[in-house]
Amino acid sequence: MRLQGKVAIVTGAGSGFGEGIAKLYAREGAKLVVNDVNEAGGARVAAEIDKEHGQGTAIFVKADVASDADVKAMVEKTLATYGRLDIMVNNAGVTHKNKPMLEVTEEEFDRCFAVNAKAIFLAARHVIPVFRKQGQGGVIINTASTAGLRPRPGLTWYNGSKGAAITLTKSMAAELAPEKIRVHALCPVAGETGMLADFMGEDTPERRKQFTSVIPMGRFSQPADIANAALFLAEDSSEFLTGLAMEIDGGRCI
Numbered sequence: 001m002r003l004q005g006k007v008a009i010v011t012g013a014g015s016g017f018g019e020g021i022a023k024l025y026a027r028e029g030a031k032l033v034v035n036d037v038n039e040a041g042g043a044r045v046a047a048e049i050d051k052e053h054g055q056g057t058a059i060f061v062k063a064d065v066a067s068d069a070d071v072k073a074m075v076e077k078t079l080a081t082y083g084r085l086d087i088m089v090n091n092a093g094v095t096h097k098n099k100p101m102l103e104v105t106e107e108e109f110d111r112c113f114a115v116n117a118k119a120i121f122l123a124a125r126h127v128i129p130v131f132r133k134q135g136q137g138g139v140i141i142n143t144a145s146t147a148g149l150r151p152r153p154g155l156t157w158y159n160g161s162k163g164a165a166i167t168l169t170k171s172m173a174a175e176l177a178p179e180k181i182r183v184h185a186l187c188p189v190a191g192e193t194g195m196l197a198d199f200m201g202e203d204t205p206e207r208r209k210q211f212t213s214v215i216p217m218g219r220f221s222q223p224a225d226i227a228n229a230a231l232f233l234a235e236d237s238s239e240f241l242t243g244l245a246m247e248i249d250g251g252r253c254i
Helices: 018-029 038-053 068-082 105-135 157-180 196-200 206-213 221-235
Strands: 009-011 031-036 058-062 087-090 138-143 183-187 246-247
Touching: 009 068, 018 031, 018 038, 018 087, 018 196, 031 038, 031 068, 038 058, 058 068, 068 105, 087 105, 087 221, 087 246, 105 138, 105 157, 105 206, 138 157, 138 221, 157 246, 183 196, 196 206, 221 246
Parallel strands: 009 031, 009 087, 031 058, 087 138, 138 183, 183 246
Antiparallel strands: none
């Protein structure tokens, strides 16, 4: 098993990419803290992991990743339950609906940057001291987006928040590398998740065809695509890799 003995927090794990990552990590031997603001989704995922891999493999912790107090409590709960932390996956994300940039409200803008960028800062505040105390390094994986590399019109402020996530990842990686704390960003193309309709503006066959037409492999991303990349970047065999903004995009960014 590629993550045997590891403990991971995966935020936004009540559905979509986060659910895929959490379940794959569990199959590879990790203990999981499943986080989401959606209690029903998060509790379901944690229960399904426990059912498949044994009681105590996963716990659910409800927390808003944009709240310092919530993130602090989530890390404390992780340590109280499992005694350590090895992998932090900042996967929770939000978007605004695809529309002209000046139609996006200040509230929508603030929430995008709070969840997609500020959450990385808050996680770092509480996770990096744990890694340092353990003295064995650690891994931080931030879910960014191809939107931060090849922006589309209609998602300007979301694109900016994901660009921030990519730059934060690279800067963190450079600063933390001497301590064997590795930091990566996942950059998925639009995927079959709950945010897809917002990305497209409306979920119609015509809009789906428009979006997939610029993906050389001809399809949206799937949770399994993202989970497989997150597994590779977290495991010990990739110990010499840091600062990657991995394009998981079927060739979209070529």
